Amino acid sequence: MKNAKIVNVILVVLLGISQIVVGQNAKAVYGTYALTNADIVTVTNGTIEDGTLIIKDGIIADLGKDISVPSDATVIDCTGMQVYPGMIEGGSNIGLSEVGSDQRTRDYNEIGDVIPQMKALTAVNPNSALIPVNRISGVTTALVLPTGGVYSGTAALINLHGYTPDQMYAGFEAVVINFPVTGRRGWWDSRSDEEIKKAAEKSITEMKDVWTKALDYARIDSALKANGGSESPDYYPEMEALLPYVRGEKPVLVDVNTAKDIKEAIKWVEENNIKAIFTGVSEGWRVAEELAAAGIPVITGPVLNTPTRTSDRYDRPYANPGIMQKAGVKVALSASGAENIRNLPYNAGFAAAYGMGREEALRAVTIVPAEIFGVDDKLGSLEKGKSATLFIADGDPFETSTDIIHVFIEGWNIPMESRQTKFYEEFLERQPGVEK
Amino acid sequence: MRNTLIIFFLLAFQVQLRAQETGDILLKNATVITVTNGTLENSDVLIRNGKISQIGEDIKVPNGVKEYDATGKYVMPGIIDAHSHIALDAINEATSPVTAEVAVGDALDPLDIAIYRALAGGVTISHAMHGSANAIGGQCETIKHRYGTTNPEVLKMEGAPRTIKFALGENPTRVHGSGSNIVPRTRMGVEFVLRQAFSEAQEYMASWDEFNANKDKKGFIGITPEYNLRLETLADILRGEIIIHCHSYRADEIYMLMQVCEDFGIDKLVFQHVNEGFKVAPELAKAGAMASVFSDWWAYKFEVYYSTAYNAAILTRNGVVTSINSDSGELIRHLYHEAAKSQKYGDLNDDEALALVTINPAKQLGIDDRVGSIEEGKEGDVVVFNKHPLSIYAVPELTVVDGIVRFDRANDPDDMRIYPDPSQEIEVTLSDHHHSDRCMQDTEFLFKQ
Numbered sequence: 001m002k003n004a005k006i007v008n009v010i011l012v013v014l015l016g017i018s019q020i021v022v023g024q025n026a027k028a029v030y031g032t033y034a035l036t037n038a039d040i041v042t043v044t045n046g047t048i049e050d051g052t053l054i055i056k057d058g059i060i061a062d063l064g065k066d067i068s069v070p071s072d073a074t075v076i077d078c079t080g081m082q083v084y085p086g087m088i089e090g091g092s093n094i095g096l097s098e099v100g101s102d103q104r105t106r107d108y109n110e111i112g113d114v115i116p117q118m119k120a121l122t123a124v125n126p127n128s129a130l131i132p133v134n135r136i137s138g139v140t141t142a143l144v145l146p147t148g149g150v151y152s153g154t155a156a157l158i159n160l161h162g163y164t165p166d167q168m169y170a171g172f173e174a175v176v177i178n179f180p181v182t183g184r185r186g187w188w189d190s191r192s193d194e195e196i197k198k199a200a201e202k203s204i205t206e207m208k209d210v211w212t213k214a215l216d217y218a219r220i221d222s223a224l225k226a227n228g229g230s231e232s233p234d235y236y237p238e239m240e241a242l243l244p245y246v247r248g249e250k251p252v253l254v255d256v257n258t259a260k261d262i263k264e265a266i267k268w269v270e271e272n273n274i275k276a277i278f279t280g281v282s283e284g285w286r287v288a289e290e291l292a293a294a295g296i297p298v299i300t301g302p303v304l305n306t307p308t309r310t311s312d313r314y315d316r317p318y319a320n321p322g323i324m325q326k327a328g329v330k331v332a333l334s335a336s337g338a339e340n341i342r343n344l345p346y347n348a349g350f351a352a353a354y355g356m357g358r359e360e361a362l363r364a365v366t367i368v369p370a371e372i373f374g375v376d377d378k379l380g381s382l383e384k385g386k387s388a389t390l391f392i393a394d395g396d397p398f399e400t401s402t403d404i405i406h407v408f409i410e411g412w413n414i415p416m417e418s419r420q421t422k423f424y425e426e427f428l429e430r431q432p433g434v435e436k
Numbered sequence: 437m438r439n440t441l442i443i444f445f446l447l448a449f450q451v452q453l454r455a456q457e458t459g460d461i462l463l464k465n466a467t468v469i470t471v472t473n474g475t476l477e478n479s480d481v482l483i484r485n486g487k488i489s490q491i492g493e494d495i496k497v498p499n500g501v502k503e504y505d506a507t508g509k510y511v512m513p514g515i516i517d518a519h520s521h522i523a524l525d526a527i528n529e530a531t532s533p534v535t536a537e538v539a540v541g542d543a544l545d546p547l548d549i550a551i552y553r554a555l556a557g558g559v560t561i562s563h564a565m566h567g568s569a570n571a572i573g574g575q576c577e578t579i580k581h582r583y584g585t586t587n588p589e590v591l592k593m594e595g596a597p598r599t600i601k602f603a604l605g606e607n608p609t610r611v612h613g614s615g616s617n618i619v620p621r622t623r624m625g626v627e628f629v630l631r632q633a634f635s636e637a638q639e640y641m642a643s644w645d646e647f648n649a650n651k652d653k654k655g656f657i658g659i660t661p662e663y664n665l666r667l668e669t670l671a672d673i674l675r676g677e678i679i680i681h682c683h684s685y686r687a688d689e690i691y692m693l694m695q696v697c698e699d700f701g702i703d704k705l706v707f708q709h710v711n712e713g714f715k716v717a718p719e720l721a722k723a724g725a726m727a728s729v730f731s732d733w734w735a736y737k738f739e740v741y742y743s744t745a746y747n748a749a750i751l752t753r754n755g756v757v758t759s760i761n762s763d764s765g766e767l768i769r770h771l772y773h774e775a776a777k778s779q780k781y782g783d784l785n786d787d788e789a790l791a792l793v794t795i796n797p798a799k800q801l802g803i804d805d806r807v808g809s810i811e812e813g814k815e816g817d818v819v820v821f822n823k824h825p826l827s828i829y830a831v832p833e834l835t836v837v838d839g840i841v842r843f844d845r846a847n848d849p850d851d852m853r854i855y856p857d858p859s860q861e862i863e864v865t866l867s868d869h870h871h872s873d874r875c876m877q878d879t880e881f882l883f884k885q
Contacts, residue, residue, distance in 0.1 A: 029647060034668045100736035130735060183864045190880070258864045282866065306766045308864045310549045313850040314556040314769070339735035346773065349828030358829075400776040423714065424746035424782070435717040 017132070026415035029162055032056045033413065034069040038078030043085055043366050044381040053083055055388040058411030062384055063153040078392055081405060084362075085381050086140025086389040087348075087397070088157075088369040089341040090299035091279050091334035094134060094142050095124035095158065095168075100339070109148040113203070114210050116175040117241035118153035120144045124165045130339050132418035135160035135173065137342035138391035138404045141170055141379060143299070143334075143369075145253070145279070150207045152176040154241065155253055157373050159389060161409040172373035175245055179256035179265050180204045204264075211272060215240040253299075258308065261287035266294045276370055279334070282308050285320045288327035297372045298324060301334030303347040315354055321364060322355030332369035333361070349398035358398070387411075456594065457582075458486025459839035462497050463820065469786055471513055471794050473808035481511055481834070483816030486838035491812055504820070504834065511826055512790060513809050514817030514837065515771050515773025517796035518728040519681070519708050519761035521565060521875070523591060524549035527623020528567035528878040529574055533612045533620060533629045536669035538574035538602060540566050542731035544588035550592075550765040551583045555843040557769035558819035558832040561593060563761075563801055565708075568603035568683035568875040569611040571620060571629040575600045575669065576666035576681060578801050580817075581835075583842055586854060597802035600673065602630075604689040605739050606802060607876060616884035627692050628693040634700045635854045637670035679704040679802055681728070683875065685739040687715035694723045706800045709741040717754035726800045728755040731774040732781070748792060759797035763875060772832075779826060789826060 033055040040048040040063055052067040061070075069075060069321040098105035106265075107123035124144060140160055146153030155176050162168035182204030184196060191199070194426040204222060217239035224231040233239070244250045256265045257280040266287075269276045281300045285293060291298060305317040327332040333351060342366055352361035370380025377388040388411040395402035461483050468479040468491065480495040481488060509650040521527050529535045544564065553563060560581050566574035578596035585591065588839035590755045604626050613621025620626040643661040650656050659788050674680045680697070684690050684707050695714075699750035705725040707713060711721060711734065720727060729751070746748075751758040762768035762777050771793045779784045798808025807815050816839035823830040835843035 098735070098736045099741050102738060129741075181866065185866050257866050270861045283864070304766065305768060306553065306769075308866065309862060310853055311851045311856065311862075313848065314852070340732055343732070346777070346828055353829040353831055398798075399775070400780040400826065400828060410648075419742070420744035420746060421742035423742075424750065427714045427717065427750050428746075430715075430718060436724050
């Protein structure tokens with residue numbers, strides 16, 4: 001908290017200056033930076049103590065112990081501080097949802113059961129008020145997911161800075177399959193047992209039929225294109241969208257939670273040679289061995305969650321990531337939702353405390369999701385040539401007592417402010433007070 | 437004779453109710469975070485007959501008292517949640533904008549597994565609240581987490597002040613205005629409903645006062661006013677016998693209720709959620725109104741779009757007694773972590789942060805003379821953590837209520853249901869954070885498509 005105080009003092013001074021200069025929102029700044037005297041937590045190659053990291057042209061130009069600082073670099077003295085790769089949220093709808101209860105601001109749930117062609121990326125609102133609130137926590141990157149139906153749409157990985165979806169796109173898209181839930185969804189689910197069973201059977205049949213159809217479509221497409229043909233099958237956007245997935249070129253995201261459904265999903269995926277990433281996976285601990293044997297990577301969360309069954313031990317959701325990881329499953333984490341993915345480090349902290357351990361939990365919000373999404377050449381660790389998507393902290397980022405001092409996204413120095421921090425400055429000592 | 441018998445039985449019943457089961461335990465060699473009197477290193481806490489009897493170094497273990505080695509561990513007061521809906525069979529009596537006559541104390545569910553899960557997060561007391569469907573909802577119940585009992589009465593914290601739920605903004609206007617096409621549909625209507633209810637209660641009180649003053653006079657010809665439990669309850673609010681706990685979000689509606697209360701001479705007022713409380717913090721402080729907030733929930737509906745996680749810090753710095761609540765069977769399990777987040781957003785010190793989930797909610801429920809800090813003479817509700825409770829790596833290990841161990845991580849059987857039914861179908865409940873707010877449970881019928 002001492003640090004927090006110092007930071008606050010600095011903040012107040014800086015804000016005082018910036019308010020004189022401009023009355024608008026601060027902009028991110030692109031440039032050459034040298035982070036000096038820093039403990040650089042690379043995640044993949046240990047920690048470089050008292051090192052220097054150079055940010056230039058949006059990438060990590062260099063890092064190490066004896067690095068010369070370019071003459072044009074802005075130096076940020078990181079004495080007593082640590083540099084981490086930006087945290088990657090594995091399953092949110094930030095940018096797709098502004099006010100949770102208002103349908104008009106929810107863009108993650110389109111009409112239709114089979115709509116893989118609906119793209120989350122197109123609906124991401126780069127100017128969402130939620131984005132600055134969350135990114136200044138060090139969560140720099142998020143997978144944004146469409147939900148509902150059976151083939152829900154196409155998810156996208158975005159960096160939390162940019163003015164168009166393309167500027168935010170972080171190099172991974174995948175179709176979401178909402179694996180049919182065979183049980184009741186929760187206390188608000190008022191359907192009868194019979195209705196639930198029927199709905200599940202219908203959805204499972206639909207899911208399998210659509211996949212089989214897409215395989216046929218791929219064969220037709222291949223046949224038409226064989227021998228140098230350039231013809232395509234008739235316009236069929238659902239099938240077109242599924243082509244790279246049925247051909248095994250890209251993984252699908254399969255949202256599945258209960259033990260029974262996970263087993264079913266493993267079976268279906270294996271029988272059809274489907275490349276899959278499982279998301280949700282709240283009962284993964286029950287079938288950890290099967291998941292590990294199937295070699296299916298998992299994005300699980302929120303860790304801060306209630307057990308799925310009243311008979312379950314109270315801390316199962318906290319322990320779930322660790323149990324799967326120790327069984328050999330590749331596990332990434334998610335805080336889920338839109339407004340508070342800033343709590344990803346705390347979800348990781350709980351996973352760490354309940355069995356996963358700090359090091360693995362850190363990997364589960366950095367390099368592991370980057371690998372799962374196939375973007376580990378750019379994100380997830382601090383390595384020369386990778387994207388300068390990182391943050392500077394004055395301590396362990398999983399601890400709430402730690403302050404995040406700077407965030408860089410693709411080399412852009414992000415202003416450490418949001419509507420929420422501005423409210424703090426305006427209202428801590430409101431003027432006028434009670435008397436005007 | 438018959439009357440005497442009835443009185444005898446009533447008394448016997450009451451005695452039985454009051455004879456709460458209590459226990460003894462000596463926690464040895466811990467870091468004791470008292471919250472109100474600093475933090476003591478290498479200290480012991482002795483609980484006898486359910487009360488904290490001694491705090492100090494090298495307390496000798498009395499005969500027959502269980503000893504718990506807390507070396508290297510942290511002891512803090514039992515966590516108190518000023519807003520929850522656990523242990524309840526029913527939440528909203530959403531049939532009228534005013535339902536002061538109902539009480540959730542009549543719908544307690546001692547078998548709710550959420551009670552045990554709360555204990556496993558160090559929470560010993562919660563405020564089981566009516567929902568937010570009505571401008572004036574039902575009466576709430578302060579419960580102690582005596583998980584294991586099958587008697588709903590045993591959950592009640594005997595002697596705790598009466599409390600009642602009020603609600604402003606979108607929920608009552610949605611339920612009654614949009615749902616049933618009656619006032620209130622707007623925030624104007626909400627104020628009117630409140631003023632009308634209190635005015636009617638004043639008339640009701642006056643008619644009874646007049647009757648009682650004159651009924652024994654010679655030649656009195658008036659009739660007994662009609663008894664009305666709704667108006668009786670409202671009258672009790674006006675008499676200062678019930679604390680208002682009001683669901684609220686926007687600064688304007690918070691300010692409105694403060695004015696209504698001032699006009700009717702009501703000074704026991706706690707705002708719940710109060711996401712925009714930070715905007716009227718000086719007014720809240722001046723009125724002596726308190727605030728029970730979320731650490732960081734926002735944007736789940738329009739009236740919480742302009743929120744800030746710095747709310748607790750701004751309110752505290754402005755002199756408002758502030759607590760962090762859960763309103764959720766999930767969040768209640770880690771209120772110590774919610775307090776830690778509130779410390780992150782602002783510059784509260786450790787005691788101020790922990791006060792948000794201990795002594796401050798105790799003040800809001802009117803039970804701070806009995807619980808909320810570790811002090812000799814207070815009730816034996818404490819939690820033991822393996823690390824400092826504001827650390828993300830802290831794990832609650834032992835939760836004690838009235839000196840009785842109700843949660844022990846070292847001896848936790850997986851299945852803690854009180855009545856496991858072998859024939860019951862296994863039901864899996866998937867989380868969906870969009871539905872986790874139970875404040876509006878039992879009103880779904882109004883919004884079915």
